[in-house]
Amino acid sequence: MSQDHTLMGFVHRRRRGAELFLLLLALAVGIGAYAAVGLGMEGTIPADIVGYGGWLTALIVVAHVAVRIFAPYADPVLLPVVAALNGLGLAVIHRLDLDNTAQCVDNDTFARQQLIWMTLGVVLFVATLGLLRDHRLLQRLTYTTGLAAIVLLLLPMVPIIGNTVNGAKIWISVGPFSFQPGEVAKVLLVIAFAGYLVLHRDALALAGRRVLFIDLPRGRDLGPILGMWAVSMFILVFQRDLGSSLLFFGIFLIMLYVATERPGWLVVGTALFAAGAFAGWQAFGHVQNRVNIWLDPMAYYDQSPGSGQLVEGLFGMGWGGLIGRGFGEGAPCRIPYAESDFIVPAIGEELGLTAVLAVILCYGLIVERALRIALISRDGFGKLMAVGLGSIFALQVFVVVGGVTGLIPLTGLTTPFLSYGGSSLVANWVVIALLLRISDQARRPAPRLSEADSDTGSDSESTQVVKLK
Amino acid sequence: MNKPIRTISLFCLVLFLALMLNATYLMYVRSGELTEDPQNRRVINAAFSRERGAILVGKDPVARSVPSDDAYDFQRVYPQPFKYAPLTGYFSYFSQSGIERSQNDVLSGDDSRLFVTRLVDMLSNTDPKGGNVQLTIDPEAQTAAYEGLRALGEDVQGAVVAVEPATGKVLAMVSNPTYDPNTLATHDFGSLTETFQQLEQDPAEPLINRSIGTTLPPGSTFKLVTAAAAIESGDYDAESIVPGGTSYQLPQSTTKVGNQGGGDCGGNRITLTQALQVSCNVTFLSLADELGIEAMTEQAEKFGFNATSLEDLDGQARSLYPPDMDPPQTALSGIGQASVTATPLQMALVSAGIANDGVVMRPYVVDEVRAPNLSLLDKTEESELSQAVSVSTADDLTEMMVATVDEGTAFAAAIPGVRVAGKTGTAESTDSRPPYAWFTSFAPADDPKVAVAVLVQSSNTAPGDIAGGRLGGPIAKAVMEAVLNP
Numbered sequence: 001m002s003q004d005h006t007l008m009g010f011v012h013r014r015r016r017g018a019e020l021f022l023l024l025l026a027l028a029v030g031i032g033a034y035a036a037v038g039l040g041m042e043g044t045i046p047a048d049i050v051g052y053g054g055w056l057t058a059l060i061v062v063a064h065v066a067v068r069i070f071a072p073y074a075d076p077v078l079l080p081v082v083a084a085l086n087g088l089g090l091a092v093i094h095r096l097d098l099d100n101t102a103q104c105v106d107n108d109t110f111a112r113q114q115l116i117w118m119t120l121g122v123v124l125f126v127a128t129l130g131l132l133r134d135h136r137l138l139q140r141l142t143y144t145t146g147l148a149a150i151v152l153l154l155l156p157m158v159p160i161i162g163n164t165v166n167g168a169k170i171w172i173s174v175g176p177f178s179f180q181p182g183e184v185a186k187v188l189l190v191i192a193f194a195g196y197l198v199l200h201r202d203a204l205a206l207a208g209r210r211v212l213f214i215d216l217p218r219g220r221d222l223g224p225i226l227g228m229w230a231v232s233m234f235i236l237v238f239q240r241d242l243g244s245s246l247l248f249f250g251i252f253l254i255m256l257y258v259a260t261e262r263p264g265w266l267v268v269g270t271a272l273f274a275a276g277a278f279a280g281w282q283a284f285g286h287v288q289n290r291v292n293i294w295l296d297p298m299a300y301y302d303q304s305p306g307s308g309q310l311v312e313g314l315f316g317m318g319w320g321g322l323i324g325r326g327f328g329e330g331a332p333c334r335i336p337y338a339e340s341d342f343i344v345p346a347i348g349e350e351l352g353l354t355a356v357l358a359v360i361l362c363y364g365l366i367v368e369r370a371l372r373i374a375l376i377s378r379d380g381f382g383k384l385m386a387v388g389l390g391s392i393f394a395l396q397v398f399v400v401v402g403g404v405t406g407l408i409p410l411t412g413l414t415t416p417f418l419s420y421g422g423s424s425l426v427a428n429w430v431v432i433a434l435l436l437r438i439s440d441q442a443r444r445p446a447p448r449l450s451e452a453d454s455d456t457g458s459d460s461e462s463t464q465v466v467k468l469k
Numbered sequence: 470m471n472k473p474i475r476t477i478s479l480f481c482l483v484l485f486l487a488l489m490l491n492a493t494y495l496m497y498v499r500s501g502e503l504t505e506d507p508q509n510r511r512v513i514n515a516a517f518s519r520e521r522g523a524i525l526v527g528k529d530p531v532a533r534s535v536p537s538d539d540a541y542d543f544q545r546v547y548p549q550p551f552k553y554a555p556l557t558g559y560f561s562y563f564s565q566s567g568i569e570r571s572q573n574d575v576l577s578g579d580d581s582r583l584f585v586t587r588l589v590d591m592l593s594n595t596d597p598k599g600g601n602v603q604l605t606i607d608p609e610a611q612t613a614a615y616e617g618l619r620a621l622g623e624d625v626q627g628a629v630v631a632v633e634p635a636t637g638k639v640l641a642m643v644s645n646p647t648y649d650p651n652t653l654a655t656h657d658f659g660s661l662t663e664t665f666q667q668l669e670q671d672p673a674e675p676l677i678n679r680s681i682g683t684t685l686p687p688g689s690t691f692k693l694v695t696a697a698a699a700i701e702s703g704d705y706d707a708e709s710i711v712p713g714g715t716s717y718q719l720p721q722s723t724t725k726v727g728n729q730g731g732g733d734c735g736g737n738r739i740t741l742t743q744a745l746q747v748s749c750n751v752t753f754l755s756l757a758d759e760l761g762i763e764a765m766t767e768q769a770e771k772f773g774f775n776a777t778s779l780e781d782l783d784g785q786a787r788s789l790y791p792p793d794m795d796p797p798q799t800a801l802s803g804i805g806q807a808s809v810t811a812t813p814l815q816m817a818l819v820s821a822g823i824a825n826d827g828v829v830m831r832p833y834v835v836d837e838v839r840a841p842n843l844s845l846l847d848k849t850e851e852s853e854l855s856q857a858v859s860v861s862t863a864d865d866l867t868e869m870m871v872a873t874v875d876e877g878t879a880f881a882a883a884i885p886g887v888r889v890a891g892k893t894g895t896a897e898s899t900d901s902r903p904p905y906a907w908f909t910s911f912a913p914a915d916d917p918k919v920a921v922a923v924l925v926q927s928s929n930t931a932p933g934d935i936a937g938g939r940l941g942g943p944i945a946k947a948v949m950e951a952v953l954n955p
Contacts, residue, residue, distance in 0.1 A: 383470050
């Protein structure tokens, strides 16, 4: 574990002022995009720009103040990046709401709902920072969260509340509310993995035999990875959700590798997943469809199930070109689900390659900050959690953006913070809160243990110096 | 655990680099290819939804875009659909024709001359608009031509073209049967497809602009070209004595060709003027034979045969004078038969060339191109196509044509108080179909303002009753009067 910076007496600056400045830029993105949508779609700056901008500003300010109070040493970049992405997503969803052509006819209040979800997300963000003063408390809940995650993943299979949308059984409906439990399950799984791996890493890391330069694990240690593999395959087979299956197994594999420092696990895991995916490809028509469409999307344009959605997205992005058509000048409503899975093509069409690269870079920044937090974190649990949470973004963005741009076969996943969808948005805000919590722990000055450091007048308090909260 | 975290960082870097490279490849490198994909409706939808510029005749639009509240923002409307369809063409979701097609860049706003307008639109965030196209058409002449042709029957097949001899401006261009471009501009694609199929399969071919797209033997109107070649040769003038009589035996052949109606043209020895007046086949068969294929080809090509001249409207068919005809065919070509074919526009150019002191001006239909704010972007400059005949030859031919109207077969085009020059034609085709009636004329003879050509392919008039003068003359007269007395 990295203790060197504390040994050198290095103390991280709080950088809350920098965060505030970046947040102002992020607000400019969100409110500016909202104004641009009004100009592009209706010719005028929307009348509710003050109310909307005020609400957005209030949410950002609340989040910022919460960070100042509860996690003053937390990373200053994460929150602004998230605020910018969320603001841009809201504006694009609002733009799709205003459009009444083709696939957008039914969308009228998605942006409003998304803003409500964002509000809930910020509330939970503040609550997480406020209530969870030390992330290591979560380590106690390793098995509870693991069990909860499994239950959540199984919920969509329960007959009455389970809901099949577009062939994927990943929704549950209770009354008027529908919910994707997988979005919460992925956070819980990361916590459970981190707790489990930090306890068992030695056993998993040290035992094993060497085959051709690679240390392969012992057979008896294969239990967890086989279990997780089974869960992934279960999701793939019974919920028909390729994206989540890949995501869960990928996160687990990365965390296992980081915990054990043994590439052998990657080899075993990749081989297992490849075998499972290959078997799935052999066994299921819908998987074969996805692969065929990926190989030659144009050939399936008019078929059903075909590549219409993907190809319309490709056409839209091609039409957007370098700088895009501008809000209101494109036809993103030709793409089914432009407001959720296909929001990146909708951005590409109207804001161009420039915006798509900016969005990808924003996600890159989130992942980079998460991994940086993992590097400087002082405890194994925090490291593993930060790696896991960062990997969620890396894998999810790669799977969904790579899917809609034709890099890999298309699998349904939401685009974090951009896509319309409450479960995903709220869960991701909580993920950011957890990252900031770990970051705050990692960056705050280390408790001083030597008596020589005690200042005058504080000797009486020296017994209280070991303060971890 | 930091070493694997650094490895994972590299791995994530690779993932994001792959995403960014792929996005760049897709949206920059492949952008053009995707936009041109026939399955891509975005480009077509945008063009269809845009506020296209108007096509103007005089001060009135004959095609314009009006706001629409369905899936597309604008609806193309043609206020005088049937009369102007051959010119405007149609603007449908799937294809375009006529001016809508040839001037598509201007009308849609994509033309480079509209660059500044586009830039301003982009900066001020207003929707791009197309520029306007002002046609050379004289609305009165167009109406006269259209009504004259339709007076022969709703389903008459024919065409009328009028040009201004001194400039080449097309003053009227009518074709019948015609169609309603409004039915093709509809946003109801089901009915659009049905209508389009109907029009395409109609044996009367309403979608063809006959005035430039149909070539038929020009018959006796081609005698003007033969006469021009004769006078240009230097061996003849208007008063030269030429062979007349009842029949002419084709060279290298036993076939004898007589005159229309079987007469003798007023004797065996007549003047060239008289020969044109009575449209004497014998005279022009022998003249063509005597002048030979080279001289005839040269003269025909100077008038515009074997080439196209109209640059701002698609669909001009090439009028043909094949330069490799044998002597009997050459003789027949002198009266506009054999393999000689011409469009009505071509025959109007023959008259116009004679009217304009022998100079054929390049015909054009687009007068001006204007930006959406009506500022002038471009005005077509008139240009000389060729010097078909000398000034004196043109004068001779003019006098001969005036005589043909005053005392000869083209009397139907006579306008009281105006010296009119004209020539009739009746060309034969297969036995099963009636002959084609042709008429070409210009007026006033001393200071020509308008040259006209009329083609009537078939009408409800009984066969045998078709003399170019009787069917075409009154239409030509009406068009000339419309131009001369607005």
